[in-house]
Amino acid sequence: MKDIFKIFTIFTPKQQRYCGVIVFCMVIGAMLEAVGIGAILPLISIMGDEGFLDKHIVVKQYAEILNITTHTSFIIFSSALLIILYVLKNLYMAWLTKLQINFSTQNQIVYAEGLLEGYISKPYLYHLDQNSATLLRNVSSGPILIFTGILIPTFTLLTEAITAVTIWSMLILVDAFTAIIVAGLLGAMMYAILKTFRKKIAKRGEVQNKYSALYMKWLNQGLGAIKETKVLRKEKYFLDEFVGAYQKYGQANGDFNFINQLPRMFIETMVTSTLLILIIVKLMMGIQPMEIVPILGVLALAAFRLMPCANRIVNLSNGIKFQMPLFNLLYDELIAIKERKLQYEAKTCEEKEQLGFNKEIKVEKLTFRYPQGKKEVLKQISFSIPKGCFVGIVGQSGAGKTTFVDIMLGLLNPSNGKILVDSVDIFENIRAWQANLSYVPQSIYLIDGSIRENIALGIPEQEIDDDKIDKVLKMAELYEFVEELPEKSYTYVGERGVKLSGGQRQRIGIARALYYEPEVLILDEATSALDNETEKSITHTILKLKGQITIIAIAHRVSTLEECDFKIKFNEGQVERI
Numbered sequence: 001m002k003d004i005f006k007i008f009t010i011f012t013p014k015q016q017r018y019c020g021v022i023v024f025c026m027v028i029g030a031m032l033e034a035v036g037i038g039a040i041l042p043l044i045s046i047m048g049d050e051g052f053l054d055k056h057i058v059v060k061q062y063a064e065i066l067n068i069t070t071h072t073s074f075i076i077f078s079s080a081l082l083i084i085l086y087v088l089k090n091l092y093m094a095w096l097t098k099l100q101i102n103f104s105t106q107n108q109i110v111y112a113e114g115l116l117e118g119y120i121s122k123p124y125l126y127h128l129d130q131n132s133a134t135l136l137r138n139v140s141s142g143p144i145l146i147f148t149g150i151l152i153p154t155f156t157l158l159t160e161a162i163t164a165v166t167i168w169s170m171l172i173l174v175d176a177f178t179a180i181i182v183a184g185l186l187g188a189m190m191y192a193i194l195k196t197f198r199k200k201i202a203k204r205g206e207v208q209n210k211y212s213a214l215y216m217k218w219l220n221q222g223l224g225a226i227k228e229t230k231v232l233r234k235e236k237y238f239l240d241e242f243v244g245a246y247q248k249y250g251q252a253n254g255d256f257n258f259i260n261q262l263p264r265m266f267i268e269t270m271v272t273s274t275l276l277i278l279i280i281v282k283l284m285m286g287i288q289p290m291e292i293v294p295i296l297g298v299l300a301l302a303a304f305r306l307m308p309c310a311n312r313i314v315n316l317s318n319g320i321k322f323q324m325p326l327f328n329l330l331y332d333e334l335i336a337i338k339e340r341k342l343q344y345e346a347k348t349c350e351e352k353e354q355l356g357f358n359k360e361i362k363v364e365k366l367t368f369r370y371p372q373g374k375k376e377v378l379k380q381i382s383f384s385i386p387k388g389c390f391v392g393i394v395g396q397s398g399a400g401k402t403t404f405v406d407i408m409l410g411l412l413n414p415s416n417g418k419i420l421v422d423s424v425d426i427f428e429n430i431r432a433w434q435a436n437l438s439y440v441p442q443s444i445y446l447i448d449g450s451i452r453e454n455i456a457l458g459i460p461e462q463e464i465d466d467d468k469i470d471k472v473l474k475m476a477e478l479y480e481f482v483e484e485l486p487e488k489s490y491t492y493v494g495e496r497g498v499k500l501s502g503g504q505r506q507r508i509g510i511a512r513a514l515y516y517e518p519e520v521l522i523l524d525e526a527t528s529a530l531d532n533e534t535e536k537s538i539t540h541t542i543l544k545l546k547g548q549i550t551i552i553a554i555a556h557r558v559s560t561l562e563e564c565d566f567k568i569k570f571n572e573g574q575v576e577r578i
């Protein structure tokens with residue numbers, strides 16, 4: 001039962017009040033439902049009683065005002081009233097459903113944004129430990145499942161429960177004995193069904209949750225490495241892994257759907273049999289069949305209205321249980337979103353603040369160890385880089401060069417030591433330091449957009465400065481190539497830049513880095529995957545920037561760093577200036 005209300009704990013007090021309004025409207029809706037059913041009984045009595053108007057003088061007086069004098073016209077009038085009641089009730093129910101769906105959809109969007117915002121702003125170390133398929137599943141499917149799979153069913157479940165209680169209360173007035181028997185029977189059945197299937201459903205929920213991330217992972221990997229997959233002829237391997245996970249996911253869903261169909265059949269059989277047995281008992285007690293008929297009308301209606309109610313309550317509870325594993329998994333993150341909303345915390349900030357850099361970068365006794373790492377990757381390293389210098393970072397594979405660069409970039413926090421820029425520790429305000437940086441990795445990530453969108457990454461299309469695009473295209477020696485393209489800088493590069501050569505991709509990376517007019521340009525093996533000629537030509541491009549900005553470049557090839565001012569050699573966590 002506590003599962004049902006857990007969903008409301010992720011909401012702010014304002015949202016909870018809104019939920020309260022929805023629940024209040026639902027109570028009215030449930031009452032309208034009950035009145036709709038209850039109103040059938042007087043109509044049946046009126047139909048069966050020719051002298052009804054004569055027996056009810058007050059009703060007769062009001063009817064005469066409306067010019068209703070005969071029994072037939074009174075039946076027609078009462079039927080018309082009932083039609084209006086049903087139309088109004090269902091219009092109200094449609095409005096209420098829309099209210100619930102709007103609330104759910106709006107929050108689905110807010111929480112999807114919140115989840116992505118949370119993941120994007122998480123430290124780089126967090127992402128090193130996560131598989132992107134899990135995060136993809138959480139952001140893309142999480143809010144949908146939580147809001148359409150838990151919140152809407154919770155609202156519906158509450159409506160059904162309120163409707164059931166109201167109908168049942170009316171049933172008590174008509175025939176208390178039958179009402180108690182029906183409630184006892186339905187209650188016992190619901191309890192038994194929920195208890196029997198609770199664990200099975202929770203287990204299926206966990207399985208579908210686990211394998212939805214896994215099949216997504218294999219999908220990503222199979223399609224992400226399409227070139228290697230095809231060349232190595234490993235299509236079947238990826239397909240088998242994907243199908244293996246998808247089968248388990250599908251099986252869990254199928255099992256749940258089957259289990260969730262059983263209560264309807266069970267409840268229907270039990271309720272119909274009980275109702276018929278009740279009639280037999282009443283007949284055996286000597287009650288005349290004609291006396292049973294009017295009561296039976298309401299009873300059958302109520303039972304057949306209560307039965308789907310009970311059935312839906314069971315189905316909805318099971319559905320909620322099935323979706324709970326993902327909700328529980330995301331619970332802390334959803335609470336964090338609520339807290340962020342409460343604190344009106346600034347969105348992933350794009351601060352204007354920039355750390356001043358006029359003299360030097362000083363690395364002081366910098367030490368780093370990865371959380372799961374056994375030894376220190378950097379051991380108290382110290383050196384300084386004067387502004388405007390071109391510094392080469394060299395050393396064997398695994399020596400800690402990328403780790404150092406990641407610290408410089410503000411992606412990793414040192415275990416000890418400092419990096420001072422004009423005597424200010426960059427970790428005091430890493431965003432302000434990052435405002436000075438541009439970075440070119442070994443493999444540039446290109447979005448499936450135009451060249452200009454890729455260069456001015458993160459800037460809305462309409463705000464891209466085309467003069468600046470031309471300028472950096474020239475600096476990266478890409479201008480002529482782009483000018484020859486049919487759509488120039490508006491040409492699409494394809495997913496991850498598949499329509500470009502490796503050298504062109506790296507040049508776009510350099511143009512991107514330069515678009516932001518950095519004070520410090522960091523290159524992590526930016527040219528090492530290229531052939532000698534392209535590498536030389538890109539190095540030549542970079543060298544043109546020497547003296548204008550500070551360049552820190554990791555490179556394995558000696559030729560890349562021939563013209564640098566000095567080199568820092570990394571060796572087993574220690575450094576030496578050469």
Ligand SMILES: Nc1ncnc2c1ncn2[C@@H]1O[C@H](COP(=O)(O)OP(=O)(O)OP(=O)(O)O)[C@@H](O)[C@H]1O
Nearest residue numbers: 128370372373377396397398399400401402403404
């Ligand atoms: N996420 C991580 N968790 C634990 N250890 C890591 C992690 N990333 C890197 N390491 C370890 O840190 C050490 C330094 O790695 P780093 O990538 O900085 O070396 P590198 O000098 O850049 O190597 P290369 O030239 O091959 O890129 C290596 O021993 C590596 O195994």
